[in-house]
Amino acid sequence: NRRRLARPALAAALAILALNGFYIVRPDEIGLIERFGRKQLPYRGPGLHYKWPWPVERLTRIQAERVRVVEIGFRSNVAAPELEPPAYEWNVQHRAGRFQRKPEESLMLSGDQNMLEVNAVVHYQAARPDDFLYRQLDGELTVRTAAESVLQAVINATALDEILTVGRQAIEQRAETELQRRLDRYQAGVRVLRVKLLDVHPSTEVVDAFREVAGALEEKSRLINEAEAYRNQQVALARGSAQARLASARAYALARKHRSAGDAARFQLAEQAYRTAPGTTQMRLYLETMEQILPGKQKIIVDAGQARRQLMLVEEGVLLPQAPLSPPAATLREER
Structure with missing residues (x-):
């Protein structure tokens, strides 16, 4: 059987x-x-x-097409939502909630020797699954270690202001390129999709000092803005004053030209009148001149009998002899 x-x-x-x-x-x-x-x-x-x-x-x-994520500087603890704080602030220690701080990964030095905490994520795919599985003992750990090293190198070569403000995109691109080059050298079989800086801030140990520096920078910016506003105001006033002076000079030049033209025309008319009647014109010009210079002055008219009258002008106590008056007069007067 x-x-x-x-x-x-x-x-x-x-x-x-x-x-x-x-x-x-x-x-x-x-x-x-x-x-x-x-x-x-x-x-x-x-x-x-x-x-x-x-x-x-x-x-x-x-799962070769799945986008994998490596967290640098923190870990997401999705198993403890009941301990979630109302808000995450960079200047406060977090000992509970889904966000778990990893200072051994996040603490870095900037190019100008300032301490920073950098939180970043790396998105990647297993482009060559056989290399990802067989050439590495732990593919995810290899990516994490390489990403942390690359971020340290890039942050160490960049100034603090550039990291916190306008240089973040350039830092991400440099880190992505360098990380891909390093993983290719390791033959890790990984294609890096994106390196993203989530949060970059000074360490909590230097919060007070950083706030003082930030306050000083804000004061500096305020003074610079006020100075620029004053400069712009003064420049505008100076330009306006210059334009006003130019306009006044043009008006003065135009007035002098017209006055000169009028004086020339009047002189020509007087010359023509003199040619027509010399005696009459000479007497008129003499009387007009006397009418202009005699008012307001001390005068002494001396009658020398049968001689011609003499006109004396008193100028600050000094007698100035003048031409004899014609026709002669028979009396003596004093005017003031």
Whole structure:
């Protein structure tokens, strides 16, 4: 009886062992086959496949298209939402909640020797699943270590102000390029998709000193803005004053030109009148001149009898002789 049952049992065992070689690869997976420990290419895509039963061949499934994330400087603890604080502030220690600080990874020195805490994430894919699995003892740990080293190098070569303000995108691009180059040198089989700086701030140990520096920088910016506003105001006033002076000079030049033209025209008319009636014009000009210079001055008119009258002008106590008046007069007057 045992002999008769041994053959069917052996056949059934062989059938089960043979059927055990069938396997299914899901749509988001890639199958890697090892035959006596040596990998077999190409990769097995989604669908039904067959392999030699163990121990001849062994199947390893990997989600090659899945985007993997490595956290630098912190860990996300999704298992403790009940301990979530109302808000995460960079200047306060966090000992509970989903955010777990890792100072051994986050503490870095900037290029100008300032202590910073850098929290970043690295998104990557297993571009070559066989290298990712077989060339590294732990692929994720390799990516994490390389990313931390690259971030340290990039931050150490960058000034604090650039890290905190306008230089973050450039830092991310440099870190991504350098991380991809380093992982290729390791033959890690990884394609880096993105290096993202989530939070960059001074360490909590230097919060007070950083606030003093920030206050001084704000005061400096305020004074600079006030000085620039005053400069702009004074420049505008100076430009306005210059334009006003230019306009006044143009008006003065135009007035002098017109006055000169009028004086020249008047002189020409007087010259023409003199040519027409010299005696009359000479007497008129003499009387107009006397009318302009005599008012407001002390005068002494001396009548010398039959001689011609003499006009004396008193200028600050000094007698200035003048031309004789014509016609002669018979009386003497004093005016003030």
